[in-house]
Structure formats: C-alpha cells, structure tokens
Amino acid sequence: MLLETINLTKIYKNKNTHIKALDNFTYTFESGNIYGIVGLNGAGKTTLIKTICGLLIPDSGNVYFDGNPLYPRGHKNLQLIGAILEGSRNIFWNFTPIQNVKYFSLLRGLNLKKSITKALSIFSEFDLNEKLNNPVRNLSQGMKQKIAIAISLLHDPVILLLDEPTLGLDPLAGNKMQNYILKFAKENKKIIIITSHQLSILENICDEIIFLKKGAIISSQRVDELKSSSKQTIYIIKTTKNDNLKKIYSIKHLFFNIEIKENCVEFKFNSKVVSLEKILQLLKNFDLSIIDIEKQKPSLEDVFLKEMGT
C-alpha cells in the first residue's frame, strides 16, 4: 500500500484572519513504516491527520491510496483507515468497553462475534480484561486511550493515524503501547502516522520523522540516519556566571538552549550550526570561564529544537 499526499493545502478563514494550516504538503508513506509528525502547536499536524481521513476537505491537493484519489468521490478508501483523534472522545464514555466494541463493529460492518474475540485479545494485551463491564467514564485516562486504540484496530486498518496516542498514559502503559504499535506495523505491513509531543516515543518507534512548520514540511529524516549522523554533535558547555549574561542573548540564535542554573550557565549547541572553536572564542569574549564541556549525539528533541528555530 502506498499513501500519497500531493500538494495538500488548507487555509482556515475567519472574518479577519487567514491561517494556512497545510501548505503544499507532499509526502509518500509506505507500508511497514511508522511516520512521526512533529511540530509546534498549530503547525498543522492534526489538520494533516484529519485531511488524510476525510474529516477535513482540503482547499487544494489530494490524498491517494495506491493511486486512487480520496477527494471528491473516493471515500470508499476510508475503510482502510483507523484513527485516534486528539482532543476528542474516540469512544462512548457512557458505554462499557464491550458495548463500544459492538457499536463500532456494527458501524464498520464487521462480524460481531469475530470483533468481540479480536477485541478481547487486544484488551488482554493491554491488561484491560478486568474492566470490560464498567462504563468507560469510570476508567482512567490511560485505559480510555487503550480501549480507543483497541477499537480503532478492530477492522484491521491498513493505515493507522494516531494523533497524540500516548497522551495520559503512564510510562509503563506508554511503553506497552509503543511495543504494540511497533509490532502491529512491522508484522502486518501497516502504515502508521503518529503525531506526538513526546519526542522520545517517536524516536523509539518511528522509521521517519517529518518536521512541520506552519503547515509545510521543513525537513524529513530517517530516524536511523538521524541517530547515526556523525556530522551533528551536540555540545553542552558549562561556564561560570557574570554580568555579561544579558549581552550574550544577542547571540542566542546560535544555541538550542541557554539555561541559567544556580552555580553555572549551560549552553547547548549543535556543531553543525556553529563550530566548537567559535563558541569557545565567543564565551571567552564575554569573560565566561569554562567549567565543563560535554559531547553528545543529538536526540530527536535537539533536532526538533534546531528545526523549529527555537
């Protein structure tokens, strides 16, 4: 399966404002891969997810499933999609998990018996078997999220869109969820597109990361390349504090982060952007004495901060 988005553009228009949520978004997603979409709030991540699953009609551009366009009349392709949408309820909180399974199975035209069996097996993997007769509203946020994900998998979607799927999950549940998503994508050759602000999760499970800013792709990278990239090195330099600190903000664009601690100042930067020698010279110019220099490979968060220009 090949999912392509070609020149997707979406502008939200109000009386006085025009906000470009997607700006000629073109990308090809392939089976068996997990794609992470990252960007600041309002970058267009949710708009992209909703456009791919037919909930938001783009102003221009199209989504293609193995070459078949979704808009205007290709909605039968939506059978291939399962989605967890951020900020909305994906299941009925007044229903029990089993009642939710029955409703959504019927909604998708599935065999009820087979769906319940499948749901029970997924619930078992998510440790949910004891809570199946409780109304969902009485369950924790993490459990609600797990039930929603289990239900989105009932019709065995070829494409799974997950908008902030690990929101509200404790680290253990988040970890189990990561493993399940990874297994689901790799064993069944699915396309999974995830948005999340928890970059460590994306780093662990994604094959490719797409950086989105104001609706446009500013870069995309394979995670393994990102990790093995020798050109990029992150340095953390600890210096003493002095009165020149205010002046140093004039060159803050060279750094990912400047953190003033109790006894020192930490400067974090990427050697690809500016060389270590230059930074050392600059710090010397500001009369800051070096306490320590630490060298590390960039994490996804570091790359994210660099790409977003923060």
Place this chain on the structure above:
Amino acid sequence: MKVFSIILAECYREFVYAKRYSVERISSLVMLFFIFFGIVYSSTTSFNPGQSNHFDSISTAHRIIGFLLWFFALDAVGHLSSSIREDLHIGILEQIALSPYSLIFNLLGRSLSRLIINFSISIILFYVLQNTFNVTIKIPVGVLVLFIITYAGLYGLGLFFAGLTLIFKRLGPITTITRFLLLIFTGAIIPLDSFPSYLKYFSLTLPMTLGLSIIKNLIFERVTFFEVAGSIKFFLFIANSLFYLCIGIITFLYLEKRARSKGALGTY
C-alpha cells in the same frame, strides 16, 4: 450491506441509551401526558361558573389522534438535531464520521430506532388516553401507510435541522418553536376551521397537516385508504412529504460537506 450495518449500529446505540436513561424517558412521557391532559380539559372546561362544561367525546378523540401524531413529530423534528449536538458536545462525532458513508445513514438508524421505541410508547399512551377520557378509537390498517408518509416529511424536517446543527451547533429554541407550531397549526389540538384563512393556508404547508387530516378521514369518517388515495388531497400530501424529505436530504448533505470543509465536525 454496510449501510444496513450502520443503521443497526445506531439502533444498538439508541437502545443502550434508552435502557440507561429509562427514567428520563418515562418522566418525559408522564410530563407529555399531563400536558395533553391539561390541553384537552382546558378546551372543554369553562372559567365562567354560570356556563356548564361540555365534554365532547368526538373532539377529544380527534385531539388524541392529533396528539399522538404530534408525539412522533416531536421526536422526528428535534431528536436528530439534539443527538448531533450531543455528539459534537462530547466530541465523538468525528470518530463516527470516519466512514466512507455520509452521516445521513447514521441519522436514519437513529430515527428508525427512536421510531420503534416511540411506537411502543405510543401504544401505551393510546390506551391510557382512551381510558382517561373514556373514548374508543378504532384505527384502520391504512393509517399505517399514511403515518409512514407523514413521518418521512417530518424526518426531512429533522434532517434539515440536523444539518444546521453541524454548522450552527445550538438550535434548541428553533426546534422547540417548530415543534409547537406543529402542535398548534396542524389541526392536532385546534381544528383548522377555527383559523383565519391565511393561517389555514400556512398550516397546509406544514409537514403534518395533510397527513393528520387524511388519517382522521380514515378513522372518523370511515373513508377507505383506496378512496383517499385517488384524491387531490392525497397527491398534495405525497408532494408535501416528498418536498420536506428532499429538502432535508439535500440540505443535510450540503451542510455536512460544508462542515467537513470548515473542520466543524470536531468543534462545539
């Protein structure tokens, strides 16, 4: 097959809700009964102590039939809009709309299941009202066909409001006004002949008036369905129901597309 399955899903949902919120349903039914009781008694009782009260069993029987049809109209006109509003409010509409099919099929399922529930309730209500007012009403089978055609028009009006709800979110007062227009101006409790002619013409444009009038012809004037079926009145009745149904479907499909363009399925 998939469309049938969507309808089944919505039926299942309505029945789960009906079971879970049975107290609410029963209490609203009791309230309706008292409203009707008050309407019938107030129309047959005089405030003037010198004037004797006159209880007219034929008028009461007419009002019972009018009230029962209005009972269905009450739900057909407002339920789709309020269920869409509830889905928008709790934030599940997008997940439901994540389907190759229009939301119109979901609404058809909701309407059908409510129709089944309301049909059961109306049978109870029918017997309680007959016993309370001591009248006997025999309903010929042909009424069922007339009822379905009338309901189709009302369903169209319900779809129209449901579509508007996708864009404007809160339409409560408008659907309430429409429901009371249907109670007052369709001949359900006030005879059409008592209205000035301009109101009479207005009432004929409403989706329940002609249906109710023909239903009453069958019940009270012993006219057969086949006798009615050839009349101009019946033709106008079909045209009226079709008009409302088509307007409802076209408006809903247009506004659903507009909501999907604006991203309004996920906002309340």
